[in-house]
Amino acid sequence: RKLVPFMLNLIHECHFGVVKTKQRARQCLFWINMGRDIEKFVLNCNICSSLANNNKKEPLLSFSPTTRPWERVGCDILFFGGRHFLVCYDDYSNWIEMCSIDNLNSDTVITNLKSIFSRLGVPDILVSDNVPFGSYVFQQFANDWNFRSCLISPKHSQANGLAEKGVSIIKNLLRKCLRSNQDVSYALLEYRNTPLKELGFSPAQIMMCRSLKSKLPCPYDALNPQPINHLDIQSRHEQSRNKQAYYFNRGACKLEEFSSGAHIYFKISLDDNCTKWRPGVILEVLPYRSYLIRDEGGRTFRRNRKFIRKNPNMNAGNNRTASHRSIIVDPVLSSGDFTADGALPTFAPSLSQVGSTPQSPAGSPLQGVPPCTTRSGRQVRKPIYLRDYVQ
Secondary structure: OOOHHHHHHHHOOOOOOHHHHHHHHHHHOOOOOHHHHHHHHHHOOHHHHHOOOOOOOOOOOOOOOOOOOOOEEEEEEEEEOOEEEEEEEEOOOOOEEEEEEOOOOHHHHHHHHHHHHHHHOOOOEEEEOOOOOOOHHHHHHHHHOOOEEEEOOOOOHHHHHHHHHHHHHHHHHHHHHHHHOOOHHHHHHHHHHOOOOOOOOOHHHHHHOOOOOOOOOOOHHHHOOOOOOHHHHHHHHHHHHHHHHHHHHHHOOOOOOOOOOOEEEEOOOOOOOOOOOEEEEEEEEEOOOEEEEEEOOOOEEEEEHHHEEEOHHHHOOOOOOOOHHHOOOOOOOOHHHOOOOOOOOOOOOOHHHOOOOOOOOOOOOOOOOOOOEOOOOOEOOOOHHHOOOOO
């Protein structure tokens, strides 16, 4: 057993994973509980932990369904052709608003949002990222205009799927209009007039209860306001959400939740250029799978659960170090070290006491326990080579 730490360092010299390291060790090595020791050793390796793969995706976490147009709106900034565009996307009607902005200052964004709200009204919830919507000025604007500003976790654009979908649509319109030398405003008008496949109505019909006049001919009655069956629209929304969740959750798995004070590894971003996991501590648990983290330098980050993974070095025990040579060596057990029900006895943590542990001769019966006999009355003795296996 004294050679176990040395052999563990040797077998993990190339920093393979747990399974591959076990497979390689089984070709030429053996000791009691070798698989468990290798697993602990690999999980405590700092190099392997910092370069581990990303987490699997979690089950889809959706917002609550909306019941009317312009109730919940996603907002984001689009950069295209050297210009910035403010994009707003309605969750209920898929209505899109777009306007060009000169800069990303809070005052500029607020001025354009006021213009949009003056035409369509103030939403109940505005979902956005943190820049520039997380500033104090914007939060004050949200309080003055009586709407709730919902900020997503940084670097986690998936949480703002509304705005990302709107940005994708606007970017395609801008790219195609630039290639065909067409007017973007007219393309946006036709988008609002085109019926949606899932709902059967156009964004204009859901938002304004009528179609908008364009270059294409249309019946005169279609331009007049007509009632819309919102219960049917809500039902179709629910079917679309269930279908989306069904296909999304097929490859998803629930990740372990963390509590305040837990030692973890986290990533700044999941981009290809940022592949290193860095250690940190959970400061606060926020809603919607979001956590407030402090790194080793004292800086504070807010990240989603997919950016965080467990730190086996610290969560297994605060006094366990990351050194590979401090692995615990288990005592060698004989057949006399087992109790009557096959449970292991309790050993003192000091390794110096292992050699002084009383051991019964191999194959001898336990004191106070009647020996196991065959039907003919002969005593059953286990072979010596089975003493290393735990039942």
